Amino acid sequence: MAGRSGSQRQTVEVAGQRLRVSNLDKVLYPEAGTTKADVLDYLARVAHVLVPQAAWRPVTRKRWVDGVGTEDKPGKVFFRKDLEDSAPDWIPRAAIKHKDHTNTYPLANDPAVLAWFGQVAALEVHVPQWRFAPDGTPRNPDRMVLDLDPGEGAGLAECAEVALLCRELLDGMDLTAVPVTSGSKGIHLYVALDGTYTTEQVSDVAHELARALEADHPDLVVSDMKKTLRTGKVLVDWSQNNGNKTTVCPYSLRGRARPMVAAPRTWKEIKSPDLAQLDYLDVLERVESGLDPIAEQGWHGTSETEGPGPRAGRKAAEQPSSAGDGPSESKESKKSKKSGGNGAAGRTGKKGDDGAAPAPADRLAEYRAKRDATKTREPVPEESPAPREGEEPIFVIQEHHARRLHYDFRLEHSGVLVSWAVPKGPPLETDENRLAVQTEDHPMEYATFEGEIAKGEYGAGQVSIWDSGTIEIEKWREGKEVIAVLSGRPDGGLGGVPRRFALINAPGMGGEDNWLLKLMKDQSRSPRDRAARREAQRSSAPKKPRQGDARWTEELEEPPAPMLATAGGVGDLAPDDDWVFEMKWDGVRAIVGIVDGKAQLTSRNGRDMSALYPELQELAGLGADGADLHGAVLDGEIVALGAGHRPDFGLLQTRMKLTRKKEIEAAAEKVPVHLMLFDALRVPDDGGVRALMREPYTERREALLAAVEEGEHIHQPPAHGTSRDDADGRSGVDDAIESSLELGLEGIIAKRADSTYQPGRRSRNWIKIKNEKHQEVVVIGWRTGLGSRAGSIGSLLVAVPEDGGLVYAGRVGTGFDDRDLEEAAQKLRRIERKTPPADVPRADARDAHWVTPRLVGEVRYSEVTGGGRLRHPVWRGWRPDKDADDVGWEE
Known part of the structure; x- marks a missing residue:
C-alpha cells in the first residue's frame, strides 16, 4: 500500500480498487504518536481477519478527523451511519428502510473498504449481530453478543470471572462463545448461532442469561443498566442483540487515548491473572503468528452470490477422535496370553487315600523363593501355617495386570491357597471352557492382598480383588479334579450368586500344569447352594423387565448389572498400560437386551425403561447389513441433547418421571432421547450368541461396531487411544480431555484396553476423570x-x-x-x-x-x-x- 511518510496526496491500489490517500503523517493518537499511515498499515495487515467479521453487515463508523486527542482533552468524534457522499463508487452498500427515512450503509466486504475507512479516520467499526443476504434483505442473527462492562470498583479481572461463568451457562446450552477484550474496559462474548432464531428470540435468551447470572452471583453480576446498581459489579449487557444495536467489530481499532483494539482472545488467556487489553502492535504480532480465535465465526464465502454465514460446527456426537480404538489382538499375542502370569510351579504332593494331599514340610517354599520380602508389598510369611479347623474354606479371585492380564483363581486347601492363573477369567456361562494354568501355592494372607507389585519383581503389576468369599468343596482329587461351589460378594465378579465350578487337569492342552476350568451345568447340586441362590436372587436381583417371560433373553435369566467406574485422575493411569478414552455422558445408564425384535432397556437399579423411551426401539432394527440383533446385550447411556447437540440432564428429567403412554409419546416428539452405546456384552454370531464379557475391551468394542449400525437415535461415539505419548508429547488422554472440555461434557472415562467386563463391580480398570x-x-x-x-x-x-x-x-x-x-x-x-x-x-x-x-x-x-x-x-x-x-x- 502507500508509504508511511509524506503528507502529499497520492493514489494507491488496494484489492484491485484505486483510492486516493492524504495526510499520512497526521497523528491520530497523540499519546502514542500513531499516524494515519500506521492506521492504514494496520488495517491492511489485519484485513484478512477483520473483513470476515464485518462482511455483509451494515457498518456504522466513529470518525476522529482531527485525531482522538488525549486522556485529558479528547478529540471531537463524529458518529456516522449513512455512507458519505464523497465515498468512492466502488464501495458496496445496502439500505435499511425505516418508516420515515432510509439509511444507506457501507459493507466492509473487502480490504479496500477498510483502507477507505482509514483514510477518512473512521477508526471504530461498529456492526450489528446480523448480516444482509445477497438480495439486500436482513437475515436472522448469526451470533449473540454479551457485553461485560465493569462498574466503578470492578475491572477486567471481574469481567474475566463473569466471562467464565457465562461460558459455563453457554456450554450447558451447547453454545460456543469466543471472548474479545473490548479495547476499552470490558469483555465481549461472541456466541455463534445457526441463523434459525429471530432477533427477538436471541434478545430474550440473552436477557434471560443475564438475569440467571445475576440471580446466581448477586455480589458480582448485574443485568440492569442503572449506574447506581453497578458499583463493584459487572453489567452483563444483553441489549446489543437488538436488531438496531451495534457492537464494535472484532479487530477494530478503538478511539481511546492509545490505539487499543477489540481483540479476540483464547479462554486460556481469559483465565490468566495477567490478562490485559491489547493495542494494535500486540494484535499485529498475534495475527501474523496465525492466531485468530474467532475465525470460525467469520464469513467465508467466495462470492456475493454464495451468501454470508459462519462455518458450521460439528454435532457433539460427530466429533472425530484423535486415534482409533487400537489394533485388534494378533494370533501371536493371543497365544502368548496362555502362558499365564506367574508360571507353573511345584504341586501339593502325593495324594492320600481320602484324596487329600499330605502337607509337605514347607508348602510355601517355592512362593518365598520367587519373592524378596524387602521389595514386594505381597505377604511373605516365614513359615507355612497349619490348616484352619472349624471354619469354612475361602476363595479369592484376583484380577492381575502383569505382563498380560489374567485372573488368579485361588481356593483354600490344606492351609494354603492353591492357585491357578486364568488368562480369560472364570467362565460365567456353562458352554464356556477356560484354560487355567496351575501356579505355586500362595499363603492365606494373600486372600486380602490388593495393590501394586513393584516393577522388576516377580508378577509385577496391579492386583485387585475381583471376588472373594467361601467355598463348599465337593471333590478334591489331587492333581486331577476339583469341584467346588463358590459363594462370593453381592457386588463381586461372580454376580452375587453361588457358582459351581469344575477344574480338570488337562496335560494334553500343552503341559501338566494346564487345567480346564468350567462352570457346571448343574448349578443346584447341594441344598446349601440352592438356598443361597434363592436368597441371593431375592436380595440382589433386579426385577425382570420383560412381562410374561421367565427369561430376559434366551441366554440370561436376569439383565446383568452394569460395570462401574472408579473416580480418579490422569495420575491414576498406569503409564505402562494401554488405555482407551471415552466421553462421559450426562444421562441415564442402560443395559439393553434385544429379544424378539424389541429392545428391553434396564436401568442401573433394575428398573424397566422400555416403555419410557419408545424411540429407542429403533435399535432392534439396526443390525449390521440387516442382521437380526436377537440375543444382543449392549451397554450405553441415554441422553437428551440440547439445542447444540450436547447432553442436557435437565431436558432428560422431563422424560424420566412420565408414566402415561400419551404423555410419553408427546414428550418423545418434543424432547427425543439418544442412546450412546459404548460396550457389548453379547452379540449375535453365526446363528448363536457370542459372549463377550470375558473378552478385552478392544475386542468388545470391535464387536459392537461390527454388529450395530448408527441410527437416528442410536450412536456409537468415537473413543480416543492410547495413553502413551506420541512424537509431539501428546496422548489420547490429552486429546480426550480437550474434546470433553470443548464439548462441555462431564469428563472422560479411561478404560484399560485389555480389561474384561465386570458386571455390577466398581473397578479401577475403568476410571472416570471429571472436568472439575x-x-x-x-x-x-x-x-x-x-x-x-x-x-x-x-x-x-x-x-x-x-x-x-x-x-x-x-x-x-x-x-x-x-x-x-x-x-x-x-x-x-x-x-x-x-x-x-x-x-x-x-x-x-x-x-x-x-x-x-x-x-x-x-x-x-x-x-x-x-x-x-x-x-x-x-x-x-x-x-x-x-x-x-x-x-x-x-x-
Whole structure:
C-alpha cells in the first residue's frame, strides 16, 4: 500500500480498487504518536481477519478527523451511519428502510473498504449481530453478543470471572462463545448461532442469561443498566442483540487515548491473572503468528452470490477422535496370553487315600523363593501355617495386570491357597471352557492382598480383588479334579450368586500344569447352594423387565448389572498400560437386551425403561447389513441433547418421571432421547450368541461396531487411544480431555484396553476423570445477599491455611439451596468476630461479617489463579470430619 511518510496526496491500489490517500503523517493518537499511515498499515495487515467479521453487515463508523486527542482533552468524534457522499463508487452498500427515512450503509466486504475507512479516520467499526443476504434483505442473527462492562470498583479481572461463568451457562446450552477484550474496559462474548432464531428470540435468551447470572452471583453480576446498581459489579449487557444495536467489530481499532483494539482472545488467556487489553502492535504480532480465535465465526464465502454465514460446527456426537480404538489382538499375542502370569510351579504332593494331599514340610517354599520380602508389598510369611479347623474354606479371585492380564483363581486347601492363573477369567456361562494354568501355592494372607507389585519383581503389576468369599468343596482329587461351589460378594465378579465350578487337569492342552476350568451345568447340586441362590436372587436381583417371560433373553435369566467406574485422575493411569478414552455422558445408564425384535432397556437399579423411551426401539432394527440383533446385550447411556447437540440432564428429567403412554409419546416428539452405546456384552454370531464379557475391551468394542449400525437415535461415539505419548508429547488422554472440555461434557472415562467386563463391580480398570476439581476450605466470613437472598447469606468468604496463616481463596456464592443457607447462617452467627482472620481485598471485604476460622467446607472449582483464588467455586457441603488445621491446598 502507500508509504508511511509524506503528507502529499497520492493514489494507491488496494484489492484491485484505486483510492486516493492524504495526510499520512497526521497523528491520530497523540499519546502514542500513531499516524494515519500506521492506521492504514494496520488495517491492511489485519484485513484478512477483520473483513470476515464485518462482511455483509451494515457498518456504522466513529470518525476522529482531527485525531482522538488525549486522556485529558479528547478529540471531537463524529458518529456516522449513512455512507458519505464523497465515498468512492466502488464501495458496496445496502439500505435499511425505516418508516420515515432510509439509511444507506457501507459493507466492509473487502480490504479496500477498510483502507477507505482509514483514510477518512473512521477508526471504530461498529456492526450489528446480523448480516444482509445477497438480495439486500436482513437475515436472522448469526451470533449473540454479551457485553461485560465493569462498574466503578470492578475491572477486567471481574469481567474475566463473569466471562467464565457465562461460558459455563453457554456450554450447558451447547453454545460456543469466543471472548474479545473490548479495547476499552470490558469483555465481549461472541456466541455463534445457526441463523434459525429471530432477533427477538436471541434478545430474550440473552436477557434471560443475564438475569440467571445475576440471580446466581448477586455480589458480582448485574443485568440492569442503572449506574447506581453497578458499583463493584459487572453489567452483563444483553441489549446489543437488538436488531438496531451495534457492537464494535472484532479487530477494530478503538478511539481511546492509545490505539487499543477489540481483540479476540483464547479462554486460556481469559483465565490468566495477567490478562490485559491489547493495542494494535500486540494484535499485529498475534495475527501474523496465525492466531485468530474467532475465525470460525467469520464469513467465508467466495462470492456475493454464495451468501454470508459462519462455518458450521460439528454435532457433539460427530466429533472425530484423535486415534482409533487400537489394533485388534494378533494370533501371536493371543497365544502368548496362555502362558499365564506367574508360571507353573511345584504341586501339593502325593495324594492320600481320602484324596487329600499330605502337607509337605514347607508348602510355601517355592512362593518365598520367587519373592524378596524387602521389595514386594505381597505377604511373605516365614513359615507355612497349619490348616484352619472349624471354619469354612475361602476363595479369592484376583484380577492381575502383569505382563498380560489374567485372573488368579485361588481356593483354600490344606492351609494354603492353591492357585491357578486364568488368562480369560472364570467362565460365567456353562458352554464356556477356560484354560487355567496351575501356579505355586500362595499363603492365606494373600486372600486380602490388593495393590501394586513393584516393577522388576516377580508378577509385577496391579492386583485387585475381583471376588472373594467361601467355598463348599465337593471333590478334591489331587492333581486331577476339583469341584467346588463358590459363594462370593453381592457386588463381586461372580454376580452375587453361588457358582459351581469344575477344574480338570488337562496335560494334553500343552503341559501338566494346564487345567480346564468350567462352570457346571448343574448349578443346584447341594441344598446349601440352592438356598443361597434363592436368597441371593431375592436380595440382589433386579426385577425382570420383560412381562410374561421367565427369561430376559434366551441366554440370561436376569439383565446383568452394569460395570462401574472408579473416580480418579490422569495420575491414576498406569503409564505402562494401554488405555482407551471415552466421553462421559450426562444421562441415564442402560443395559439393553434385544429379544424378539424389541429392545428391553434396564436401568442401573433394575428398573424397566422400555416403555419410557419408545424411540429407542429403533435399535432392534439396526443390525449390521440387516442382521437380526436377537440375543444382543449392549451397554450405553441415554441422553437428551440440547439445542447444540450436547447432553442436557435437565431436558432428560422431563422424560424420566412420565408414566402415561400419551404423555410419553408427546414428550418423545418434543424432547427425543439418544442412546450412546459404548460396550457389548453379547452379540449375535453365526446363528448363536457370542459372549463377550470375558473378552478385552478392544475386542468388545470391535464387536459392537461390527454388529450395530448408527441410527437416528442410536450412536456409537468415537473413543480416543492410547495413553502413551506420541512424537509431539501428546496422548489420547490429552486429546480426550480437550474434546470433553470443548464439548462441555462431564469428563472422560479411561478404560484399560485389555480389561474384561465386570458386571455390577466398581473397578479401577475403568476410571472416570471429571472436568472439575475439589478443594477443602476454611470459612472466614460471609456477605449479605441481595434480591431473593436479601437478609440471608449471599456468599461465603473462604481461605486455605498456608505457611502458618490463612490465605484468602475467594467467594463462594453458588451451589446452595435454601436449606444450605439456613444451616450456614445458624453455624456462622454463633462464631462471629469483629476482625477478618485473613487479608481480604477491599471489594470483597465490603459489608462482610467475619467468623472464627474453624468450620471447614468443600467446593468444586475450575482452577486456582496465579493470585491463589479459586475460579468459579461451587459449594459442595460442610466437612465436619475435618479441622481447619487439616486443610491444605490439594493441587
